Amino acid sequence: xxxxxxxxxxxxxxxxxxxxxxxxxxxxxxxxxxxxxxxxxxxxxxxxxxxxxxxxxxxxxxxxxxxxxxxxxxxxxxxxxxxxxxxxxxxxxxxxxxxxxxxxxxxxxxxxxxxxxxxxxxxxxxxxxxxxxxxxxxxxxxxxxxxxxxxxxxxxxxxxxxxxxxxxxxxxxxxxxxxxxxxxxxxxxxxxxxxxxxxxxxxxxxxxxxxxxxxxxxxxxxxxxxxxxxxxxxxxxxxxxxxxxxxxxxxxxxxxxxxxxxxxxxxxxxxxxxxxxxxxxxxxxxxxxxxxxxxxxxxxxxxxxxxxxxxxxxxxxxxxxxxxxxxxxxxxxxxxxxxxxxxxxxxxxxxxxxxxxxxxxxxxxxxxxxxxxxxxxxxxxxxxxxxxxxxxxxxxxxxxxxxxxxxxxxxxxxxxxxxxxxxxxxxxxxxxxxxxxxxxxxxxxxxxxxxxxxxxxxxxxxxxxxxxxxxxxxxxxxxxxx
Amino acid sequence: xxxxxxxxxxxxxxxxxxxxxxxxxxxxxxxxxxxxxxxxxxxxxxxxxxxxxxxxxxxxxxxxxxxxxxxxxxxxxxxxxxxxxxxxxxxxxxxxxxxxxxxxxxxxxxxxxxxxxxxxxxxxxxxxxxxxxxxxxxxxxxxxxxxxxxxxxxxxxxxxxxxxxxxxxxxxxxxxxxxxxxxxxxxxxxxxxxxxxxx
Numbered sequence: 001x002x003x004x005x006x007x008x009x010x011x012x013x014x015x016x017x018x019x020x021x022x023x024x025x026x027x028x029x030x031x032x033x034x035x036x037x038x039x040x041x042x043x044x045x046x047x048x049x050x051x052x053x054x055x056x057x058x059x060x061x062x063x064x065x066x067x068x069x070x071x072x073x074x075x076x077x078x079x080x081x082x083x084x085x086x087x088x089x090x091x092x093x094x095x096x097x098x099x100x101x102x103x104x105x106x107x108x109x110x111x112x113x114x115x116x117x118x119x120x121x122x123x124x125x126x127x128x129x130x131x132x133x134x135x136x137x138x139x140x141x142x143x144x145x146x147x148x149x150x151x152x153x154x155x156x157x158x159x160x161x162x163x164x165x166x167x168x169x170x171x172x173x174x175x176x177x178x179x180x181x182x183x184x185x186x187x188x189x190x191x192x193x194x195x196x197x198x199x200x201x202x203x204x205x206x207x208x209x210x211x212x213x214x215x216x217x218x219x220x221x222x223x224x225x226x227x228x229x230x231x232x233x234x235x236x237x238x239x240x241x242x243x244x245x246x247x248x249x250x251x252x253x254x255x256x257x258x259x260x261x262x263x264x265x266x267x268x269x270x271x272x273x274x275x276x277x278x279x280x281x282x283x284x285x286x287x288x289x290x291x292x293x294x295x296x297x298x299x300x301x302x303x304x305x306x307x308x309x310x311x312x313x314x315x316x317x318x319x320x321x322x323x324x325x326x327x328x329x330x331x332x333x334x335x336x337x338x339x340x341x342x343x344x345x346x347x348x349x350x351x352x353x354x355x356x357x358x359x360x361x362x363x364x365x366x367x368x369x370x371x372x373x374x375x376x377x378x379x380x381x382x383x384x385x386x387x388x389x390x391x392x393x394x395x396x397x398x399x400x401x402x403x404x405x406x407x408x409x410x411x412x413x414x415x416x417x418x419x420x421x422x423x424x425x426x427x428x429x430x431x432x433x434x435x436x437x438x439x440x441x442x443x444x445x446x447x448x449x450x451x452x453x454x455x456x457x458x459x460x461x462x463x464x465x466x467x468x469x470x471x472x473x474x475x476x477x478x479x480x481x482x
Numbered sequence: 483x484x485x486x487x488x489x490x491x492x493x494x495x496x497x498x499x500x501x502x503x504x505x506x507x508x509x510x511x512x513x514x515x516x517x518x519x520x521x522x523x524x525x526x527x528x529x530x531x532x533x534x535x536x537x538x539x540x541x542x543x544x545x546x547x548x549x550x551x552x553x554x555x556x557x558x559x560x561x562x563x564x565x566x567x568x569x570x571x572x573x574x575x576x577x578x579x580x581x582x583x584x585x586x587x588x589x590x591x592x593x594x595x596x597x598x599x600x601x602x603x604x605x606x607x608x609x610x611x612x613x614x615x616x617x618x619x620x621x622x623x624x625x626x627x628x629x630x631x632x633x634x635x636x637x638x639x640x641x642x643x644x645x646x647x648x649x650x651x652x653x654x655x656x657x658x659x660x661x662x663x664x665x666x667x668x669x670x671x672x673x674x675x676x677x678x679x680x681x
Contacts, residue, residue, distance in 0.1 A: 044601060047642040052632075055645045056601045057590035123582030123653045134584030136598055170495065174502075194573070194580040197524040197531045197667060200595060236495060243498035247505045254509035263606075263672035264595045265524050265531045271670060273516070337674055341596035341604055414600075424673030426613040429603040430638030 022077030029070035036063040074361030089166030100154040170239035197265030248284035282324030292316040307389040311363035318355020344411035388462035399452025410441040534572035551671025579660030628654040
């Protein structure tokens with residue numbers, strides 16, 4: 001029986017109706033991230049491209065900010081997606097959640113337009129409040145910071161109140177505390193200091209304690225819930241694993257913050273503390289990998305949503321290799337003295353953000369599409385044999401791994417020539433940048449960047465079409481949200 | 483399905499729940515305590531992060547055998563642009579420099595203390611870079627470069643030029659002051675083996 005399943009919000013609960021708005025915006029910003037990544041990458045190799053029109057700093061800023069924001073949209077969407085199912089009750093503040101979405105979206109739009117068309121201002125407080133804060137990853141001007149905190153508070157209240165009204169669970173406890181911490185550490189980045197050591201000290205509280213602590217715990221919660229949904233994993237087992245992950249993650253990650261305090265003016269004891277604790281950071285990622293694979297294996301990788309499960313596996317590997325292995329590579333101060341501020345970091349950054357966070361968000365997009373179309377089966381019964389999701393999965397992963405390796409090679413060259421041989425002078429910097437193997441590696445980075453862009457186009461095509469002409473496995477498909 | 487009372491204690495949900503709470507609490511407490519100490523040690527005017535008036539002095543960067551790392555060395559008086567500044571004036575200048583560095587989004591091309599983007603050179607010890615040739619012309623060359631980077635670019639064959647950011651002379655001078663002050667921060671030997679401009 002062929003069914004033409006159209007997207008219909010009738011299949012969704014109120015939390016999920018909010019979630020699909022966040023997911024849709026996340027996909028739009030994912031496109032923005034890749035477009036500006038391509039522009040910045042092209043400029044890296046051809047500096048005349050868009051020179052004095054949209055300079056590298058603007059393209060790169062939009063590239064990394066679009067990434068942070070789309071991942072946040074994805075996370076917020078994911079939590080709204082699972083909240084009613086997990087709390088066994090209706091979302092408390094539906095209108096509030098909608099209001100929060102529009103406040104955030106309008107703010108993001110204004111910020112991006114200002115970044116692109118005004119770009120920078122004079123050296124004054126007004127520029128920092130209205131145009132650009134000029135601090136990597138948190139460039140959004142101060143007014144937008146306040147908006148972000150406001151939206152996060154709405155989000156936190158909604159989740160907390162819904163769990164309080166409904167059913168509390170282990171996942172609920174970890175999630176609520178983690179969201180409070182996630183919103184709380186953002187405040188550490190919301191002040192100005194003329195002292196760059198002080199500035200960077202608190203700046204890392206936001207950047208590190210987001211991506212290497214609270215975000216990891218958040219994806220741990222999402223993973224726990226998704227494993228119960230896709231492969232029917234046992235709640236007691238996923239909850240126990242979640243606690244193990246929190247113990248190991250925050251046990252290593254909180255003081256692992258010290259690996260950013262080696263060279264910014266902070267005391268020498270951070271060399272020891274940062275080196276030791278950040279070297280432990282891969283351990284929870286091993287636990288997460290083992291847990292996800294073991295549970296999936298026990299269930300013979302049978303799921304009702306193959307693309308989501310495949311992206312979850314990509315997440316488990318990507319998180320371990322990108323955040324764990326690639327981070328460990330350069331985390332000890334003895335090696336970081338040479339690799340700090342080189343393409344090594346860019347290599348790690350690309351694989352870690354994609355592997356740890358983009359992947360699980362894409363898995364959630366597939367979870368959402370499945371229900372949005374009326375709980376269709378997205379396994380082997382896809383009549384096109386699922387070539388689109390398989391191709392986009394392959395292209396996106398090949399693209400990011402290729403870029404990562406290319407930048408690692410460039411990073412080796414840069415660390416060796418600029419740092420070790422030339423002692424980090426400006427001429428040393430340019431000597432490394434013009435080394436033939438560095439240049440070749442950066443060309444390969446672009447090639448793989450284009451492969452990723454192609455993968456993204458197919459991913460979006462798939463998200464729009466998957467299941468619209470699928471063959472139903474059962475006449476009475478099991479509703480995933482019950 | 484294993485029954486709840488058959489689970490060994492170290493594999494139980496309860497044990498790991500308590501561990502998660504204890505470990506998170508302990509690590510947060512240690513971080514907070516270390517933060518108090520660190521903030522104290524990186525306040526401008528401390529040993530590691532000198533007062534802004536350090537821009538009135540000569541600054542160098544040398545290897546310290548005891549510490550086994552490079553460290554800044556503060557020398558005799560050597561006022562920036564020939565003007566000795568009071569603490570208040572120095573702070574004003576540094577503040578304008580920092581605001582300009584943020585407003586012009588320097589960090590998305592350059593790195594400062596090694597953090598930022600990798601399109602342009604690290605600025606941590608830019609004040610001391612031998613590329614400026616000689617101390618006598620350094621300030622003028624830096625000022626000319628910042629005011630008109632397109633025509634004063636030294637791209638070492640890469641053709642990567644800084645765009646014209648429309649800096650005022652006051653802003654450009656404040657950035658130079660900022661770079662001079664930043665070179666005096668004790669960065670635990672980063673960058674290592676750096677060869678400074680002839681002193």
